[in-house]
Amino acid sequence: MNRPVRIAVILPVPYRGGSLRGAQMLAEALLLGSRQAGEPAEIVLAHLDEPDKYSDHHFADLHPDIRRRPYQWQTLYKKTAERAMIYARQDWHAESPLYLAPDDGINQFYDCDLWVIVSDRLLHPLLPIRPTVHMVYDYIQRYEPILPHGQDYPYLEAARKAQAVMVTTRFTEQDALNYAGVEREKLHKVPMLVPKFTRMERASGIAEEPPYFIWTTNPSPHKNHPNAFLALREYYDVLGGTLKCHITGAMTENLLEAKFPNLAPVSELAKKSENIRKNVLCLGELADSLYQSRLERAAFLWHAGRIDNGTFSVVEAAHLGVPSLSSDYPAMREMDEMFKLNLAWMDPNNPMDMARALKKMEVEANERRKLLPAEEMLNEHSVEHSALAYWKVVRSCL
Amino acid sequence: MSVKNYGIYVAFPPTVDMRAQGLGRYLAALLNASKNDPNVRFVVACPVWARPSLLALCESEKIDPAGFDILSPKGTPALLRLFNLVYGRSFGRVSLNGGRFSRFWQKLKHSGLPLAYRIGLPFFKWTATNTGILAPVVLSVIFLPLGAVIVIGGFFATCVLTLREASNLLKRKPKFLDLWRRRTNKIARIYRNQKNNALLYALYQMMAEDQAKKLVKLANKRADIVAWYAPAAFWEEFNDIKAPKLMCVPDLVLNDFPVGYANPEVSRYAKSFQIVMRAIEGADHIVTYSEHIKQENVLKFYPKDPDKIHVIRHAPNTLHQLLVDKNGNPLSHEALKALLLTSLKKSSQKEYVASLNTTDIQFIFYASQFRPNKNVITLLRAYKHLLHRKFVSHKLLLTGKPDMVPQIKQFIYDHHLENDVLCLPGLSATQLAACYALADLAVNPSLSEGGCPFTFTEAMSVGTPAVMARIPVTMEVLDDSSLQDVMFFDPYDWQSLADRMEWALANKDHLFAIQTPVYNRLVQRTWGDVVNEHIDILHSLSKQEAGIA
Numbered sequence: 026m027n028r029p030v031r032i033a034v035i036l037p038v039p040y041r042g043g044s045l046r047g048a049q050m051l052a053e054a055l056l057l058g059s060r061q062a063g064e065p066a067e068i069v070l071a072h073l074d075e076p077d078k079y080s081d082h083h084f085a086d087l088h089p090d091i092r093r094r095p096y097q098w099q100t101l102y103k104k105t106a107e108r109a110m111i112y113a114r115q116d117w118h119a120e121s122p123l124y125l126a127p128d129d130g131i132n133q134f135y136d137c138d139l140w141v142i143v144s145d146r147l148l149h150p151l152l153p154i155r156p157t158v159h160m161v162y163d164y165i166q167r168y169e170p171i172l173p174h175g176q177d178y179p180y181l182e183a184a185r186k187a188q189a190v191m192v193t194t195r196f197t198e199q200d201a202l203n204y205a206g207v208e209r210e211k212l213h214k215v216p217m218l219v220p221k222f223t224r225m226e227r228a229s230g231i232a233e234e235p236p237y238f239i240w241t242t243n244p245s246p247h248k249n250h251p252n253a254f255l256a257l258r259e260y261y262d263v264l265g266g267t268l269k270c271h272i273t274g275a276m277t278e279n280l281l282e283a284k285f286p287n288l289a290p291v292s293e294l295a296k297k298s299e300n301i302r303k304n305v306l307c308l309g310e311l312a313d314s315l316y317q318s319r320l321e322r323a324a325f326l327w328h329a330g331r332i333d334n335g336t337f338s339v340v341e342a343a344h345l346g347v348p349s350l351s352s353d354y355p356a357m358r359e360m361d362e363m364f365k366l367n368l369a370w371m372d373p374n375n376p377m378d379m380a381r382a383l384k385k386m387e388v389e390a391n392e393r394r395k396l397l398p399a400e401e402m403l404n405e406h407s408v409e410h411s412a413l414a415y416w417k418v419v420r421s422c423l
Numbered sequence: 424m425s426v427k428n429y430g431i432y433v434a435f436p437p438t439v440d441m442r443a444q445g446l447g448r449y450l451a452a453l454l455n456a457s458k459n460d461p462n463v464r465f466v467v468a469c470p471v472w473a474r475p476s477l478l479a480l481c482e483s484e485k486i487d488p489a490g491f492d493i494l495s496p497k498g499t500p501a502l503l504r505l506f507n508l509v510y511g512r513s514f515g516r517v518s519l520n521g522g523r524f525s526r527f528w529q530k531l532k533h534s535g536l537p538l539a540y541r542i543g544l545p546f547f548k549w550t551a552t553n554t555g556i557l558a559p560v561v562l563s564v565i566f567l568p569l570g571a572v573i574v575i576g577g578f579f580a581t582c583v584l585t586l587r588e589a590s591n592l593l594k595r596k597p598k599f600l601d602l603w604r605r606r607t608n609k610i611a612r613i614y615r616n617q618k619n620n621a622l623l624y625a626l627y628q629m630m631a632e633d634q635a636k637k638l639v640k641l642a643n644k645r646a647d648i649v650a651w652y653a654p655a656a657f658w659e660e661f662n663d664i665k666a667p668k669l670m671c672v673p674d675l676v677l678n679d680f681p682v683g684y685a686n687p688e689v690s691r692y693a694k695s696f697q698i699v700m701r702a703i704e705g706a707d708h709i710v711t712y713s714e715h716i717k718q719e720n721v722l723k724f725y726p727k728d729p730d731k732i733h734v735i736r737h738a739p740n741t742l743h744q745l746l747v748d749k750n751g752n753p754l755s756h757e758a759l760k761a762l763l764l765t766s767l768k769k770s771s772q773k774e775y776v777a778s779l780n781t782t783d784i785q786f787i788f789y790a791s792q793f794r795p796n797k798n799v800i801t802l803l804r805a806y807k808h809l810l811h812r813k814f815v816s817h818k819l820l821l822t823g824k825p826d827m828v829p830q831i832k833q834f835i836y837d838h839h840l841e842n843d844v845l846c847l848p849g850l851s852a853t854q855l856a857a858c859y860a861l862a863d864l865a866v867n868p869s870l871s872e873g874g875c876p877f878t879f880t881e882a883m884s885v886g887t888p889a890v891m892a893r894i895p896v897t898m899e900v901l902d903d904s905s906l907q908d909v910m911f912f913d914p915y916d917w918q919s920l921a922d923r924m925e926w927a928l929a930n931k932d933h934l935f936a937i938q939t940p941v942y943n944r945l946v947q948r949t950w951g952d953v954v955n956e957h958i959d960i961l962h963s964l965s966k967q968e969a970g971i972a
Contacts (some may be wrong), residue, residue: 311744
């Protein structure tokens with residue numbers, strides 16, 4: 026009995042939030058792309074079997090034709106790995122003492138013809154029993170010391186050993202070549218996948234508030250909090266800023282309380298600045314409808330992070346007619362170019378520049394609304410539009 | 424028409440109990456069915472140690488051993504004799520009760536005072552009353568050496584205790600104590616799990632290969648055996664038999680489940696896999712149980728003539744014939760429940776079943792060993808969903824050994840299912856039949872089999888409907904599309920399995936009614952048909968060999 030090609034899209038760590046949404050979009054892109062190519066494939070989305078992290082509602086937007094399968098990582102010693110490869114009739118010798126195989130309790134995804142790993146976060150080499158493609162979004166560790174020395178060697182090796190590596194920006198493409206050492210032939214730049222924007226019913230019960238801007242962030246080091254808070258202090262204390270700052274995002278409710286080591290300077294700053302304590306409101310992670318309502322009422326969105334692969338928060342803001350002030354780094358420039366967002370820019374390494382940009386935006390925000398792209402232009406970058414590019418990369422590895 | 428002799432070649436290594444092997448039961452079915460054909464006589468070529476297992480198989484399956492011949496090399500290998508002495512798997516008995524020395528020791532340990540009393544009292548009386556010189560001589564002979572042993576033993580005990588005391592002071596255990604403990608623990612583990620000990624397995628394989636070669640020599644001397652059949656592809660030596668040969672390739676699960684079977688606890692499969700590969704490569708004519716295995720496991724990997732790969736499907740297995748009393752009447756419901764209770768007492772969850780005396784439990788049943796291709800974890804996920812989310816109150820009874828697959832044991836423990844998922848290894852055929860009969864539903868989530876699993880006919884034969892995984896070998900046999908819609912599920916999707924089981928439990932009678940005509944059709948095929956088809960092929964091969972058109 027001939028069955029369609031089956032692809033596993035595997036989340037190697039318990040990603041949530043934007044990364045989880047990205048993985049679901051990737052799975053959907055492969056599903057739609059295979060259909061567009063006339064080779065309809067079955068797609069399985071694999072996530073770690075951690076019920077406290079993943080429940081049904083996290084996958085409410087998953088395409089109904091995509092199957093979900095929980096798994097645990099199984100570690101294989103060298104001899105076991107070699108045995109498995111012998112049984113799989115593959116001529117191979119183990120070079121590493123340990124290998125990883127995703128164990129779904131069924132057949133370790135051996136029923137799938139190819140594995141797409143979302144990111145490169147593998148502590149040991151993957152058992153090469155199926156062709157593998159990695160979807161790598163960024164190499165932040167090249168710019169920010171978020172990992173101890175040498176900890177990312179397994180990640181780099183994972184990308185090098187894969188049959189293909191997909192990236193979504195020219196910036197990450199250069200990092201993959203020059204930092205990760207991925208061979209050029211294996212590297213494929215594919216379009217960014219943009220979430221389908223759904224305008225939700227306005228959340229009711231939000232009282233009228235003083236004008237504000239929204240800063241969407243999380244406690245990660247590359248989000249540039251020390252500089253951002255220095256900028257806020259400058260904005261309020263020196264430049265007479267009048268807008269409140271509403272901070273949203275996972276684990277941000279305690280941003281000022283130094284629960285994370287990299288946020289200690291922020292906490293100190295907040296203690297000493299009455300204006301910050303008065304004007305900065307930490308809201309934590311909001312439900313989608315509530316977030317949208319707040320964003321819609323904001324004067325602008327502030328993206329203060331120093332480096333990453335770009336953030337879709339500016340695209341979502343544009344959908345709602347809200348302009349954005351963004352840190353100036355390559356991935357955001359690429360997004361600006363792709364989506365015609367007409368972002369306002371600031372130097373994330375210079376708190377004074379950041380403060381001045383905030384003050385300028387306070388004045389120009391309304392005008393900048395007119396520079397935002399039309400809804401139709403934003404919708405050109407839907408998953409359906411970009412799906413075939415993804416399928417072609419995967420197809421070439423089968 | 425003269426009687427034709429056909430050979431069956433089975434060269435299992437030592438310790439294999441054919442009653443516990445699927446191939447063994449398949450062999451039994453062939454032997455049983457052949458008794459009805461007066462023109463056919465089978466000669467079973469097997470190693471010397473397999474004779475008792477073969478005879479035990481006959482006894483278990485009610486086959487008359489006089490209905491076939493056995494061909495074996497003479498004499499037992501010396502090493503095997505030593506193993507038998509120590510481990511008790513002696514020639515003539517298939518038992519796990521330990522060797523003579525261990526049995527003696529166990530008896531001594533457990534009999535305690537009564538045994539000492541029984542032996543000691545008469546002896547004491549004799550010494551107390553005997554007036555001749557014999558009693559003192561006997562006493563001296565016994566007690567002088569005994570005294571010496573006590574003195575010397577006491578000396579060593581003192582040394583050991585002193586050392587231990589010294590090491591406790593130094594907070595270090597003497598290495599030799601640890602070494603001794605490790606050695607005795609290792610011996611105990613080997614004894615408990617001989618199959619999975621690499622060294623023992625290697626020794627067994629050496630003996631098996633030697634016997635296999637001897638069997639080939641014996642086979643080649645038997646010009647009266649016109650063709651040979653090997654019910655498995657385990658023995659590449661089979662290809663050295665000069666007569667026409669037919670080799671069965673049941674399946675290649677190692678190829679289909681490479682990571683699962685690469686488990687180090689079953690590392691013996693690595694060498695077996697290569698032997699099987701060579702055996703298939705060298706085979707001339709092959710038979711499989713299904714078209715799927717022929718295409719996907721044989722022709723896909725070996726450049727063979729498709730006309731030389733034959734497909735002979737199983738006959739169905741039924742169980743109703745086991746649930747009868749001495750007079751041939753069906754067992755009463757109470758009798759079935761009594762069998763169920765004895766089955767439940769075999770549960771690995773000893774504490775839970777110790778005081779269990781009720782059989783008024785509803786349950787779902789999956790009869791299978793725990794192997795990587797059996798897809799037990801998916802079944803457990805589905806069951807957990809039914810129990811905890813849908814509040815389906817049934818238990819799940821399984822027949823595998825949870826210790827053999829740690830993930831299964833861990834899943835049951837992690838999800839607090841140990842009192843609802845009961846593993847009942849070692850059921851007799853009658854107990855198995857009773858469990859099937861009393862179950863509300865039989866299920867088979869297996870991902871891969873050589874032929875259509877027996878679950879359907881086994882369950883239906885005793886009045887229980889079944890739901891099964893949608894896999895190619897099953898769909899080849901259960902090809903009725905309306906039936907497939909109601910009884911199949913996607914084995915890769917636990918939700919699909921859960922939904923199917925939930926529906927089946929709510930619509931048992933309806934499902935059974937739909938399945939009955941298909942069952943009635945399937946049971947028209949008998950093991951006699953299977954034997955005849957094998958014989959037809961063997962006959963055809965022998966004619967080709969003889970140059971007869």
